[in-house]
Amino acid sequence: MPRHSNMVNLLFVGALVLTLFGSSVEGLGVNWGTKSSHQLPPETVVQMLKDNGLKKVKLFDADPYVLNALADTDIEVMVGVKNSELEAVSQKNNAKKWVDDNVAKYVENKVRITSVAVGNEPFLVDYKDKYINSTLPALMSIQKALDDAKLGDRIKASVPFNGDIYMSPPWRPLPSAGLFRPEVSDEVEDIADFLAKNNAPFIINIFPFFSLVMGDSGFPVDYAFFDGADGIQDGNIEYTNVFDASFDTCVSALKQIGHANMTIVIGEIGWPTDGNKWANSSLASKFYNGFLPRVTNNKGTPLYPGYIEVYLFGLVDEDAKNIAPGNFERHWGIFDYAGQPKFNTSLDAKDKNKKLVGAKNVTFQSKKWCILRSDVPHDKQKLNETMDYACEHADCSAFADGGSCSGLGECEMASYAFNSFFQMSNQSKESCDFDGLATQVDQDPSKDQCKFNIQIKPNGHEHIDSDSPAPSPFSFSSSHLTGVPSIALIGLALLVMTSLFFF
Numbered sequence: 001m002p003r004h005s006n007m008v009n010l011l012f013v014g015a016l017v018l019t020l021f022g023s024s025v026e027g028l029g030v031n032w033g034t035k036s037s038h039q040l041p042p043e044t045v046v047q048m049l050k051d052n053g054l055k056k057v058k059l060f061d062a063d064p065y066v067l068n069a070l071a072d073t074d075i076e077v078m079v080g081v082k083n084s085e086l087e088a089v090s091q092k093n094n095a096k097k098w099v100d101d102n103v104a105k106y107v108e109n110k111v112r113i114t115s116v117a118v119g120n121e122p123f124l125v126d127y128k129d130k131y132i133n134s135t136l137p138a139l140m141s142i143q144k145a146l147d148d149a150k151l152g153d154r155i156k157a158s159v160p161f162n163g164d165i166y167m168s169p170p171w172r173p174l175p176s177a178g179l180f181r182p183e184v185s186d187e188v189e190d191i192a193d194f195l196a197k198n199n200a201p202f203i204i205n206i207f208p209f210f211s212l213v214m215g216d217s218g219f220p221v222d223y224a225f226f227d228g229a230d231g232i233q234d235g236n237i238e239y240t241n242v243f244d245a246s247f248d249t250c251v252s253a254l255k256q257i258g259h260a261n262m263t264i265v266i267g268e269i270g271w272p273t274d275g276n277k278w279a280n281s282s283l284a285s286k287f288y289n290g291f292l293p294r295v296t297n298n299k300g301t302p303l304y305p306g307y308i309e310v311y312l313f314g315l316v317d318e319d320a321k322n323i324a325p326g327n328f329e330r331h332w333g334i335f336d337y338a339g340q341p342k343f344n345t346s347l348d349a350k351d352k353n354k355k356l357v358g359a360k361n362v363t364f365q366s367k368k369w370c371i372l373r374s375d376v377p378h379d380k381q382k383l384n385e386t387m388d389y390a391c392e393h394a395d396c397s398a399f400a401d402g403g404s405c406s407g408l409g410e411c412e413m414a415s416y417a418f419n420s421f422f423q424m425s426n427q428s429k430e431s432c433d434f435d436g437l438a439t440q441v442d443q444d445p446s447k448d449q450c451k452f453n454i455q456i457k458p459n460g461h462e463h464i465d466s467d468s469p470a471p472s473p474f475s476f477s478s479s480h481l482t483g484v485p486s487i488a489l490i491g492l493a494l495l496v497m498t499s500l501f502f503f
């Protein structure tokens with residue numbers, strides 16, 4: 001492209017300058033999670049990122065299969081230390097090895113790693129104090145290892161926190177009164193001090209969806225979106241959506257501990273499309289169509305105007321995620337499991353009509369389904385047992401109240417469960433038997449919005465890796481359990497908004 005060489009040179013110099021100063025390009029990012037029974041080939045995903053102008057990607061680990069596909073692209077990458085690794089990498093030698101194996105090696109291979117997420121929401125209320133003492137030491141050792149490898153000025157370590165680390169006090173439920181939750185405030189303050197000293201950003205995940213799910217008691221629906229709800233007055237500022245209010249509560253909390261000017265990154269934000277009555281593609285597109293223009297136009301929030309680095313959650317649906325937090329957990333993708341868009345929204349500030357571009361070249365398994373036989377008798381108990389078995393090993397999250405398959409009759413539900421199991425098992429003959437109750441068909445049994453999916457072809461890299469789950473009573477391996485997952489939390493998070501509202 002000789003005609004563009006000046007432009008290219010300019011861009012190159014620009015990139016170099018940015019690299020030297022350790023900042024990064026503006027643009028939207030996305031979380032690429034891989035807890036799926038069948039993964040799209042990483043090359044396909046990388047093409048999708050490019051086709052959609054997504055400039056940054058956040059990973060929950062450092063899988064070579066994924067990282068190698070990001071080599072020789074301009075896409076900026078955040079790799080992740082898992083919560084289960086925090087304790088180990090607190091030690092200097094382990095941190096060095098982690099950085100050598102998961103960062104330095106790929107930087108040499110031209111993967112544009114710009115940050116390391118140390119843990120994922122380690123101070124989540126439901127984890128109690130499990131990671132409270134290992135997070136800062138892990139952060140420090142990882143940054144030290146990056147510095148020692150001479151990568152420290154362009155690769156920053158930080159910690160993605162859940163929005164439940166900050167709150168507004170009940171006696172002054174306003175964003176401007178934001179402070180960190182007392183049980184973690186000392187640790188968060190030490191971490192913020194370290195990040196500031198190191199010029200690294202503060203990362204938080206924000207999920208307005210949870211305000212609706214948890215706030216059934218009467219959270220004002222409009223306040224989760226951006227179409228202008230009745231506002232909350234906070235000094236001169238009127239807050240008309242929970243996103244601005246939540247983000248600014250964090251800004252205020254940071255200011256309170258002396259970090260008024262800290263860069264804040266949104267590590268996760270999004271809206272699921274199934275598995276809950278508040279999760280469908282029309283509400284998701286309502287959310288994104290309100291949220292995206294604000295960030296792509298660098299509007300920011302009342303207390304934080306301008307560019308905010310944002311990672312959408314998430315890229316594709318993940319049918320093997322832990323559903324302890326709710327059935328919606330498997331439906332956070334802006335694309336479905338096969339990389340196809342679920343709704344029309346534009347990720348492009350300049351072109352409001354630009355649509356999401358789906359994955360190209362996806363290869364599916366054969367056009368066949370597995371359903372309940374209508375010609376053999378079945379008793380209720382046996383049907384129940386086989387269905388439970390299928391659902392436990394496959395994915396029936398769409399059965400949830402308000403989910404896309406919540407309207408099925410009992411026999412149709414059995415068919416759905418059998419089919420899900422059959423597809424996940426690569427359509428093997430044995431997987432469509434269920435004690436003689438099941439049979440294969442070549443007519444699509446989908447009904448209304450309830451889709452009987454055909455899985456994509458396995459590519460031999462089915463690693464349903466997960467962070468080692470937290471011990472009972474909660475076993476959240478979910479990295480994306482965010483927002484306000486417990487009753488205790490609802491109290492905290494909603495205090496900010498609802499008490500105000502109904503004052």
Ligand SMILES: *[C@@H]1O[C@H](CO)[C@@H](O)[C@H](O)[C@H]1NC(C)=O
Nearest residue numbers: 127128129130131132133134
């Ligand atoms: C964390 O460290 C503090 C102070 O050393 C100690 O009192 C506390 O028990 C530790 N918590 C955990 C979960 O290890």
Ligand SMILES: *[C@@H]1O[C@H](CO)[C@@H](O)[C@H](O)[C@H]1NC(C)=O
Nearest residue numbers: 254255257258259260261262
């Ligand atoms: C934040 O930045 C502003 C403008 O650059 C400056 O006036 C102010 O002193 C800074 N505050 C802190 C706490 O660093």
Ligand SMILES: *[C@@H]1O[C@H](CO)[C@@H](O)[C@H](O)[C@H]1NC(C)=O
Nearest residue numbers: 277278279280281282283402
């Ligand atoms: C999406 O969910 C909302 C709230 O439950 C409901 O009012 C609306 O009808 C749903 N839309 C679709 C297309 O299912």
Ligand SMILES: *[C@@H]1O[C@H](CO)[C@@H](O)[C@H](O)[C@H]1NC(C)=O
Nearest residue numbers: 281340341342343344345355
């Ligand atoms: C997006 O819009 C186009 C028409 O503009 C339509 O054909 C397509 O079905 C829509 N896609 C989704 C996922 O709604």
Ligand SMILES: *[C@@H]1O[C@H](CO)[C@@H](O)[C@H](O)[C@H]1NC(C)=O
Nearest residue numbers: 043044047359360361362363
């Ligand atoms: C599509 O698949 C074919 C055959 O596997 C491959 O040769 C081609 O490069 C792929 N194209 C893209 C855009 O991935």
Ligand SMILES: *[C@@H]1O[C@H](CO)[C@@H](O)[C@H](O)[C@H]1NC(C)=O
Nearest residue numbers: 383384385387388391413417
């Ligand atoms: C099977 O029966 C049990 C106990 O009645 C019930 O909890 C479960 O939801 C049933 N399973 C299905 C798939 O309907």
Ligand SMILES: *[C@@H]1O[C@H](CO)[C@@H](O)[C@H](O)[C@H]1NC(C)=O
Nearest residue numbers: 424425426458459460461462
């Ligand atoms: C599906 O096929 C892939 C690739 O051969 C394999 O790794 C995976 O274990 C298979 N899954 C099941 C459930 O058999």
